[in-house]
Amino acid sequence: MCTHMNTPVRLHAAGRGREGWTPIDTANVYYDHPFHLAREHSLNIDLTRSGGGPQERIGLELSGASAAALAHAILAALAAGEQMTGDDHTRERVPDRPSHE
Amino acid sequence: MKAETVMLTGHDGGEINGYFARPLAPGEYPGVVVIHHNPGYDAATKEITRRFAANGYIALCPNLHYREAPGGNPDDASAIMRANGGVPDERCVGDAAGAAAYLRDSGVSNGKVGVIGFCSGGRQAYLIGAKVNVEAIVSCYGGNIVAGPDALTERMPVAPIDMTADLRAPLLGLYGADDKNPGPEAVERIKAELDKHGKEHEVIVFQDAGHGFFATDRPSYRPAAAVAGWQHVMRWFGKHLATKSH
Numbered sequence: 418m419c420t421h422m423n424t425p426v427r428l429h430a431a432g433r434g435r436e437g438w439t440p441i442d443t444a445n446v447y448y449d450h451p452f453h454l455a456r457e458h459s460l461n462i463d464l465t466r467s468g469g470g471p472q473e474r475i476g477l478e479l480s481g482a483s484a485a486a487l488a489h490a491i492l493a494a495l496a497a498g499e500q501m502t503g504d505d506h507t508r509e510r511v512p513d514r515p516s517h518e
Numbered sequence: 519m520k521a522e523t524v525m526l527t528g529h530d531g532g533e534i535n536g537y538f539a540r541p542l543a544p545g546e547y548p549g550v551v552v553i554h555h556n557p558g559y560d561a562a563t564k565e566i567t568r569r570f571a572a573n574g575y576i577a578l579c580p581n582l583h584y585r586e587a588p589g590g591n592p593d594d595a596s597a598i599m600r601a602n603g604g605v606p607d608e609r610c611v612g613d614a615a616g617a618a619a620y621l622r623d624s625g626v627s628n629g630k631v632g633v634i635g636f637c638s639g640g641r642q643a644y645l646i647g648a649k650v651n652v653e654a655i656v657s658c659y660g661g662n663i664v665a666g667p668d669a670l671t672e673r674m675p676v677a678p679i680d681m682t683a684d685l686r687a688p689l690l691g692l693y694g695a696d697d698k699n700p701g702p703e704a705v706e707r708i709k710a711e712l713d714k715h716g717k718e719h720e721v722i723v724f725q726d727a728g729h730g731f732f733a734t735d736r737p738s739y740r741p742a743a744a745v746a747g748w749q750h751v752m753r754w755f756g757k758h759l760a761t762k763s764h
Binding site: 418419421423425443445447449450452453455456457463465470471472474476 | 555556557558560586587590591592593594595596597598600601603604637638661662697698699700728729730736737738
């Protein structure tokens with residue numbers, strides 16, 4: 418089935434794609450048919466820059482278990498890193514709108 | 519056969535591209551508008567378009583995502599389309615009408631055009647069949663034909679099931695028994711609605727198959743259902759799109 422779902426997340430980020438490094442301000446997160454991964458459904462993430470060309474998209478298609486493992490690893494690495502450095506992401510403000518809009 | 523990318527006039531006079539395949543021998547051929555699935559105007563859908571040409575049809579797959587990424591890769595165009603909320607139904611209908619007109623004006627048409635769609639295109643084929651002059655409809659595992667108010671959006675404001683009375687041509691519905699959307703209840707609802715409005719139809723549910731059983735490049739591919747399904751598709755279009763003998 419097609420879910421047609423999409424959960425956009427605002428980011429302050431940079432990504433390396435087909436044309437080198439680019440600012441990233443949005444992650445579109447959804448569970449639906451992948452384009453390439455050999456599964457019926459997958460957790461997909463499209464990293465994009467508002468106003469960027471279609472070729473700037475950085476795509477990721479993850480199996481369900483892979484997605485869960487990645488999510489846990491991100492949170493674990495963030496917690497460990499902040500403990501070591503004293504950084505606190507809860508004090509960070511991710512802009513509602515991209516700064517370059 | 520000959521297969522190539524062409525430009526056509528779609529919704530609201532907008533230019534979009536499409537993939538056009540036709541037999542090379544002179545003649546008057548029935549036409550098929552091929553509606554691609556949500557992953558976009560991709561190689562698999564172009565292969566389906568060529569299949570129709572190999573079977574004696576002129577076939578055109580309009581790129582419903584063209585405006586989002588002219589010349590772009592289908593996966594990138596599909597990603598933008600999703601982020602924007604999906605293909606607006608009104609635009610899809612306009613693009614399909616443009617594709618049907620392109621086929622009828624191709625100089626090798628017998629004047630009859632059918633529409634077939636897969637996955638999200640199966641839903642779109644249903645609504646196209648209610649809005650565009652076609653002679654036959656094939657809807658393959660289209661989800662959200664039956665949709666409650668919470669599933670409707672600004673871009674998809676009406677559930678296709680509520681357009682059943684307006685269907686302009688006989689409809690063949692092909693489904694997998696293991697599909698979740700459309701699940702068995704939705705398929706039964708579609709059948710009941712077609713019966714209620716006296717619409718000529720056949721609804722076939724394949725066992726041991728789910729969503730996307732025609733998709734040879736995906737794990738959902740089910741050869742038995744796909745082989746039988748293609749026979750039904752060609753029978754349906756053969757019956758309803760053939761040139762009447764004089």
